Amino acid sequence: MSITSFHPPARILMGPGPSDVNPRILEAMSRPTIGHLDPVFIAMMDEMKTLLQYAFQTKNELTFPVSAPGSAGMEICFVNLLEPGDKVIICQNGVFGGRMKENAERCGAIPVLVEDTWGAAVDPNKLEETLKSHPDTKVVAFVHAETSTGACSDAKTLVEIARRHGCLTIVDTVTSLGGSPVKVNEWGIDAIYSGSQKCLSCTPGLSPVSFNERAIERIRARQTKVQSWFLDLSLVMGYWGGDGKRAYHHTAPINALYGLHEALVVLQEEGLENAWERHQRNHQALRAGIEAMGLQLAVKEKERLPQLNAITIPAGVDDAAVRTRLLQEYGLEIGAGLGEMAGKLWRVGLMGYGSNPRNVLIFLGALETVLHDLGASIESGVAVRAARAAW
Numbered sequence: 495m496s497i498t499s500f501h502p503p504a505r506i507l508m509g510p511g512p513s514d515v516n517p518r519i520l521e522a523m524s525r526p527t528i529g530h531l532d533p534v535f536i537a538m539m540d541e542m543k544t545l546l547q548y549a550f551q552t553k554n555e556l557t558f559p560v561s562a563p564g565s566a567g568m569e570i571c572f573v574n575l576l577e578p579g580d581k582v583i584i585c586q587n588g589v590f591g592g593r594m595k596e597n598a599e600r601c602g603a604i605p606v607l608v609e610d611t612w613g614a615a616v617d618p619n620k621l622e623e624t625l626k627s628h629p630d631t632k633v634v635a636f637v638h639a640e641t642s643t644g645a646c647s648d649a650k651t652l653v654e655i656a657r658r659h660g661c662l663t664i665v666d667t668v669t670s671l672g673g674s675p676v677k678v679n680e681w682g683i684d685a686i687y688s689g690s691q692k693c694l695s696c697t698p699g700l701s702p703v704s705f706n707e708r709a710i711e712r713i714r715a716r717q718t719k720v721q722s723w724f725l726d727l728s729l730v731m732g733y734w735g736g737d738g739k740r741a742y743h744h745t746a747p748i749n750a751l752y753g754l755h756e757a758l759v760v761l762q763e764e765g766l767e768n769a770w771e772r773h774q775r776n777h778q779a780l781r782a783g784i785e786a787m788g789l790q791l792a793v794k795e796k797e798r799l800p801q802l803n804a805i806t807i808p809a810g811v812d813d814a815a816v817r818t819r820l821l822q823e824y825g826l827e828i829g830a831g832l833g834e835m836a837g838k839l840w841r842v843g844l845m846g847y848g849s850n851p852r853n854v855l856i857f858l859g860a861l862e863t864v865l866h867d868l869g870a871s872i873e874s875g876v877a878v879r880a881a882r883a884a885w
């Protein structure tokens with residue numbers, strides 16, 4: 495065998511995630527591994543909770559990172575809050591709402607879908623109507639930032655409607671946390687999850703979650719055991735819970751947690767509002783460049799995510815050929831369309847550390863050149879000039 499060490503190429507990650515990882519985070523992850531019950535590590539976990547409470551804008555005691563990716567964050571919410579026979583309304587306007595339905599079914603719950611066009615935000619009126627016709631609904635779940643389409647839903651209004659109808663809420667903020675406002679306490683969200691690899695710019699594989707007292711009461715009142723041992727909150731709480739005592743549950747991914755801690759310190763240093771504003775600023779510059787080339791963003795302006803820009807692929811352009819050239823010639827990764835958006839969209843992430851003028855300019859310059867080579871009549875430099883003017 496002649497297998498040697500793996501050395502990945504340097505890439506610019508401008509897809510739907512993972513995003514470019516801040517070198518400070520990679521450095522933090524290379525620090526010495528210590529025991530997951532070491533008092534020094536436990537002190538770091540306490541800081542992690544405080545930092546996550548800041549990121550989520552919550553005082554919830556039960557706020558911690560699940561040792562697994564965003565999908566596990568989704569699953570921990572569903573398996574703990576739902577019991578067989580419970581009715582759950584799921585708002586679906588993209589791929590990840592569909593994944594929520596899969597989760598609900600596997601819990602033995604009864605999902606009722608509120609469907610919206612892919613690329614549009616969830617319609618609050620439809621949720622209200624559906625709640626009226628299903629008054630026995632226990633939980634409402636939706637995706638705040640639909641990564642598959644680039645649409646942002648009005649989480650505050652959706653949660654307000656759900657609460658008025660006596661429901662708990664599960665909110666997916668995998669792509670929004672750190673890039674767009676997420677206000678758990680102010681909006682009254684009961685259970686929320688996110689991912690480490692998007693606007694937090696950490697490596698993939700961790701899922702910050704937070705549960706309020708209403709959610710915990712529901713879990714305490716369960717008649718049936720949570721079907722997943724690993725994700726049963728009553729057991730996980732022994733390690734991450736608020737009482738300060740830490741008992742073994744599973745071996746925590748120590749170095750990955752150093753990374754998330756550093757990512758959250760970076761966020762705290764910048765300040766949440768400044769981070770949201772930076773994502774907007776760079777999005778506006780990208781948008782100016784895209785439009786200057788004669789291309790269009792697929793989501794309507796009021797519903798656009800600044801961190802995930804869905805660009806409509808112009809007729810006659812070979813989607814895969816463009817993405818391949820960007821990767822091979824520029825080391826630049828963008829995302830293809832997912833699900834029913836395959837072949838229709840490019841998804842360009844400006845997330846966390848990757849939301850910066852350098853990435854915007856490199857991408858616009860590269861796309862201009864590639865499209866020009868493929869025969870599009872684009873004036874050289876027009877997109878880059880428009881982006882610079884926007885800043």
Ligand SMILES: Cc1ncc(COP(=O)(O)O)c(C=O)c1O
Nearest residue numbers: 563564565590641666668669689
């Ligand atoms: C909105 C949304 N929810 C859930 C997930 C699942 O996260 P992960 O891939 O980390 O499991 C993703 C991943 O892209 C996402 O964008």
